[in-house]
Amino acid sequence: MLTFLYLTSIFHPMSTVPPFSNTLSGELTSTLRDAIITGEIPQGAKLSETKLSQELDVSRGPLREAIRRLEGMNLIQHIPQQGARVVTLSMELVLQLYETREALESKAVALAAINMTSQEIDQLHRLIDAQSKHMRENSGAFIPAESDYAFHETIIRGSKNKVIEQALLRELYNLIKMFRYQHEFARNSTTNSLIEHRQIVYAIEQRDPELAEVTMRRHIVHARERIQRRMSASSAA
Amino acid sequence: MLTFLYLTSIFHPMSTVPPFSNTLSGELTSTLRDAIITGEIPQGAKLSETKLSQELDVSRGPLREAIRRLEGMNLIQHIPQQGARVVTLSMELVLQLYETREALESKAVALAAINMTSQEIDQLHRLIDAQSKHMRENSGAFIPAESDYAFHETIIRGSKNKVIEQALLRELYNLIKMFRYQHEFARNSTTNSLIEHRQIVYAIEQRDPELAEVTMRRHIVHARERIQRRMSASSAA
DNA sequence: AATGGCATAAATGTTGACATTTTTGTATCT
DNA sequence: AGATACAAAAATGTCAACATTTATGCCATT
Known part of the structure; x- marks a missing residue:
């Protein structure tokens, strides 16, 4: 259901911040970042590696790296052996x-x-x-x-x-x-x-x-x- | 030359900060973090994935994830297609x-x-x-x-x-x-x-x-x- | 009907191989 | 001698398969 994410990452007004381009994992970082900011991926949602890799048609390697980066931006929270979730803005x-x-x-x-x-x-x-x-x-x-x-x-x-x-x-x-x-x-x-x-x-x-x-x-x-x-x-x- | 890194990460006085345990990429994060803090890996040094993976006897996957995390901690700087370097404290x-x-x-x-x-x-x-x-x-x-x-x-x-x-x-x-x-x-x-x-x-x-x-x-x-x-x-x- | 345990399924963690880009070194030309 | 171009080598980026852990669902038992 996230097939339109690539469009979002290019045209979306949110993207005043660096685009991370050149590499696939960089693209994924921008894409997921914008999807999280806009709520396209809602707060608290689990970022399933397998599902996302299928929907975005990429392998899990670059995806995991993008997730690690988003972790560093505090947009997602990662629990070992359990996966990553979008942060909840209480x-x-x-x-x-x-x-x-x-x-x-x-x-x-x-x-x-x-x-x-x-x-x-x-x-x-x-x-x-x-x-x-x-x-x-x-x-x-x-x-x-x-x-x-x-x-x-x-x-x-x-x-x-x-x-x-x-x-x-x-x-x-x-x-x-x-x-x-x-x-x-x-x-x-x-x-x-x-x-x-x-x-x-x-x-x-x-x-x-x-x-x-x-x-x-x-x-x-x-x-x-x-x-x-x-x-x-x-x-x- | 970094074979003693595992010891460092356990015994080193620097480790008041979370140890990232449970998973290999987490261990690597702690290990590399401490090696960078102590200067065992010097400022400006390149973190070669191939060399490190050989020396630490791990595959490149978890290593790359650890590097992404250290990037988020501002300890290393990563340039796409060029690799990661330890930050230089000017x-x-x-x-x-x-x-x-x-x-x-x-x-x-x-x-x-x-x-x-x-x-x-x-x-x-x-x-x-x-x-x-x-x-x-x-x-x-x-x-x-x-x-x-x-x-x-x-x-x-x-x-x-x-x-x-x-x-x-x-x-x-x-x-x-x-x-x-x-x-x-x-x-x-x-x-x-x-x-x-x-x-x-x-x-x-x-x-x-x-x-x-x-x-x-x-x-x-x-x-x-x-x-x-x-x-x-x-x-x- | 509810609970506990077991088997299956699915997900994350890890690995090694392949692809592409960058770097390095050599040879040639000016 | 210095610079440029090409080729080889090494490094990073990506992928697909394997391993291990966690989650799911069914069955049996109380």
Whole structure:
């Protein structure tokens, strides 16, 4: 039933992250990653090697390697002699993700305020302008998720700290994207987010690490609180 | 030449981290991890699948899986069609490691001040007492690395945040241990560290997250500055 | 009817061989 | 002598079969 996975991996909007191409096991990694993020393979589902290898028409070797990599990205959990399961995003885990993101990304933006090039700051302006334009032209008050990710990824890369970048983009953000993609209420950002984005860019522009840090911290805490409210309001998934 | 690796993986003091047992590829993961941390397989060395499989007398399948896992722990870097190399700890990377550790572990201790059980706090006291005893009885002014790791790991686990715990213990600490193990000057902690450890435990005991956070942040910044001084003084490895 | 054990089936772990790509070394040409 | 091109060798990527462990389902027993 997963025959359309190859299309997903190429066209899907989720794929801002490295495509792992060149090798079959790399392709499989991207394919499965996107299928997990979108929920095409649902949370808690077992990744049966035999079934997947038949459906995707590959041998089990590369598949196992892809699974090991996804394990490293925290998208799946592997129990020896039992197999791999897609991670389940409990409310507890999501809140912990945002706590961790707060710690890492506030540090990232502080470093970005020091290390970003002016070209990268220009890029932030372009993204914000696009977000602003989108809001004006579409009645609704939402930033598309893709644009929001681009904004945050630009800052994270601008920190020039490869360790933080890796921790955020390779481990945390996949899980956050998975959560937001699978929960309609979390999929888009509010109008407040745009204001906060402006504040963050202002602080970076001023080369003020402390201001950038507290602004980003507040931005993420707000997001977490919004999630917390809406999750306890509706069903706690 | 790596025939003694199995012994290393069992007896080596580095192994406070999960042993990955039960399965051959899990054993290989632990074995290679420890060999990398200790420098038995040196930085930048190529992990040749054919050679390793001969020396360790295993087939390449499990070996490749172990390598994928070590990739996820940031201990090795893999380039498709070219193979895997042990990461090289440049001065830049080490400083970035400590920046990241500062962000994560200061958050961890703030959470630990809220979430730690009294049993866990007792454990911290026992560790500090042992460290104190060790310093009194041995002329030198050093905390053994193992005891220092145990202290920090107890706090990290005490945060009850699995995401932070994973990021620190599975990704960062292996690299930090690798660095400290391979640089004599970084192997042990100074007398100041013990004082700072006491301050951290005090803050946790008072259930004061903010105090705990700034205390831990300073502790790690001090460690980073010490490293920075000594590395620029001697050779920049 | 429910439980326990046994046999079968299926899944994961492991292996060795095959395919393809990259590297290495040699020979030739300028 | 240096550089380029080709050929051989070695390494990584992939596959299919085998081994071992775990899960399933049936039968017998209480």
